[in-house]
Amino acid sequence: MEIDLADLGFWRRPLKERYEAFARLRDLDLPVFFEEKRVPLLRSGGGFYALVRHADVVEAGRNARVFSSEPGVTSPEPPGWVKRVFGESMVNMDDPRHARLRRIVSRAFSPKMLSTLQGDINAACARIVDDAVAAGPGDFVAQIASRLPIHVICDMMGVPDEMRARVHEQVDVSTAYSGVRPSLPRSVGMAVQNTVALLALQRLVIKLGRDRARTPRGDLVSALVTANVDGERLTDRELGSFFTLLLVAGNETARNTMAHGLKLLTDNPGQRRLLTDDFDARIGGAIEEMVRHVSPIMQFRRTVTEDYDLRGLRLKAGDKVVLFYGSANRDDSVFPDADRFDITRDAKPHVGFGGPGPHFCLGANLARQEIRAMFRELLTRLPEIRSVGEPELLVSNFDNSVRRQAYTF
Ligand code: HEM
Incomplete structure (x- = not known):
C-alpha cells in the first residue's frame, strides 16, 4: 500500500490498515514529508513532516517556542477567512496570548469547579440510561454517548434549558463536516453550513455573556465576563470562541472514547471482567488505556519558528509538522504490544490528551470524570450491555469519530 497522509483518501481506509501504515512510517529513520494540494476557498497548499514516533511527538509538544500553534493547528491549513470569521481560539495561539486566555478559562476546570459538577454528571448519566432502557437496544452514539458531553458543557456554561435544543442542533450540523469530502461543491456546502452553525453558537453565548456581565449570577459565564483579581476578563469575541472551542474539543472526543470504549470492552471480555471485578480500582487505568x-x-499541527534539529531531521523556520497522536500512542517502544487493549498496562505516557506542553488538554480531568460516571452507570445497571457489529466511522483525518455503533443490553 502506498502511504500518502496528505491524500484525504488515506483517511477513508479501514483503521487497521491505517495503523499498519503508521507502523511502517515509525520504522523509517526520519520523518517523511507529505505534499498537500491547495483547494480554493477551503485550504492553503504546502506540506508537512509527519511526526509519528512517540519521542518526536513529545519533543515537539513540549517545545512550544519552536513548535508553534500559530497560525493554526488543523491540517490541511484552512484559509485566512476562517480565522477572521471565528476569531481566534486559544488552541491556535502561543504564549503570552495563549497563557492569558488559559489563565482566565482555567477556572472552569479547577478541581473545586469539577467536584461541584460531579453530582450533575451522575444524575445526567442516570437519566440517559433510564431513557436508553425505555427505548431499547439501538444506536449507542445517539442514545448514550452523544448525550452526556454536550449536556455537561451547557451546564458548565449555564446555558439555559430553552437554548439547549438549539445548541444540540447547531453542534450536530457543525460536526457533520469532517474536512474530508468526496467532491468540492459538497465540501464547500458543508463548510458553509458548518460556519453558519458555529457562528450561531457564538452569538448565543455572547448574548448570554452580555446578560451575565450586567447581572452576574455566580456561574461560569459570569466569572469569565467579569474581571478576576488581575483585572482579566474575556471579551465578547473571546467568550464566543471559547464556547465553540469547548463544544468542538469536548464533545466529540468524550463521546467517541465512550463509543469505541464499549466496543473495546465487548471485544475483550477478559479485560471487561477485570474491570467489573474491581471497578473503582481499575477504571482509572481503563480510561487511560481507552484514550x-x-x-x-x-493529529494536531505545529509550525516551526526557527531552524531546529529533530533526531537528525533539519527543520527550517516556517516548516510545518503534524503530530500524529494516534501513531505515537501505538509506538511499541513505549507501549509494548501496543495494538493490544490492556487496562492494566501503564498507559499514562500516552499523548491522547496532547503532549506534555502548554496545550495539554484543559478538559482531560472533566473527560475522565464523564467517562468514569457513564461506564459506572452502564456496567452496573446494564451488566449485559455490549456493542453489536462494527462501528460506522466518520471519514476524517482529525477525529476518530464514530457516527453509529449498534448495541444491545
Ligand atoms: C477523551 C476526551 C478528550 C480528548 C482525547 C482530548 C484531546 C485533546 C488534545 C489532543 C488536545 C491538545 C491540542 C494540541 O495539541 O494543541 C486538547 C486540547 C484541549 N481540550 Fe481536550 N480532549 C478531550 C476532552 C476535552 C473536554 C471534555 C474538554 C472541555 C469541555 C476539552 C477542552 C480542551 C481545550 C479547551 C483544549 C485547548 C487547550 C489549550 O490550547 O491550551 N477537551 N484536547
Missing part, C-alpha cells in the same frame, strides 16, 4: 487505544484526536 491511548482510541486516540479520539488523531
